[in-house]
Amino acid sequence: xxxxxPGLGTFAVVPEQINSTEEVYVVRRPVFQLDMDxxxxxxxxxxxxxxxxxxxIMPLDYWWLSQTNSLPPDLVRGCVEETILLYxxxxxxxxxxxxxxxxxxxxxxxxxxxxxxxxxSCIAGLESQDTWVALLLT
Numbered sequence: 780x781x782x783x784x785p786g787l788g789t790f791a792v793v794p795e796q797i798n799s800t801e802e803v804y805v806v807r808r809p810v811f812q813l814d815m816d817x818x819x820x821x822x823x824x825x826x827x828x829x830x831x832x833x834x835x836i837m838p839l840d841y842w843w844l845s846q847t848n849s850l851p852p853d854l855v856r857g858c859v860e861e862t863i864l865l866y867x868x869x870x871x872x873x874x875x876x877x878x879x880x881x882x883x884x885x886x887x888x889x890x891x892x893x894x895x896x897x898x899x900s901c902i903a904g905l906e907s908q909d910t911w912v913a914l915l916l917t
Contacts, residue, residue: 780792780834780835780836780837781830781834781835781836781837782836782837782838782839782840783814783836783837783838783839784839784859784863785838785839785860785863786814786815786816786860786863786864786867787813787814787815787863787866788811788812788813788814788815789811789812789814789830789836790809790810790811790883791809791810791811791812791830791834791836792807792808792809792810792834792905793807793808793810793830793831793834794806794807795807795808807905808902808905809883809884809897809901809902809905810828810830811828811884811886811895812828812829812830813825813828813893815867815870816867818871819867819868819870819871820870820893821871822873822891823870823888823891823892823893824891824892824893825892825893825894826892826894839859841853841855841856841859844859866878870888870893875887875888875889882898882900882901883897883898883901884896884897884898884901885898
């Protein structure tokens with residue numbers, strides 16, 4: 780399943796099959812598909828990530844987020860929207876701040892390459908059986 784963060788992109792968990800000489804591994808790994816206004820991304824390169832069509836994509840659940848921090852859903856929605864808008868303005872102004880997602884990873888820009896780096900703990904939490912293979916792939 781995946782989660783769409785409007786104005787930023789989609790986080791999803793995708794299965795990937797890896798063939799080795801000894802066995803076949805199927806691991807679940809996180810991916811991020813960027814979906815920002817292209818005018819924000821002038822001169823920036825970002826990896827093209829395609830989320831398979833059979834992955835269910837859900838909108839960001841502001842009500843659930845509000846339950847985790849005791850803030851009203853409308854306030855949470857406003858904070859998320861304003862944060863993404865600020866981030867896009869910073870990218871447009873050629874500032875390259877890192878955008879941290881707690882327990883997930885960091886969206887950062889290094890040498891004009893914008894990419895999502897997932898925390899090892901996030902990857903390990905998704906794939907308990909073949910953790911090392913998933914870590915190497917991601």
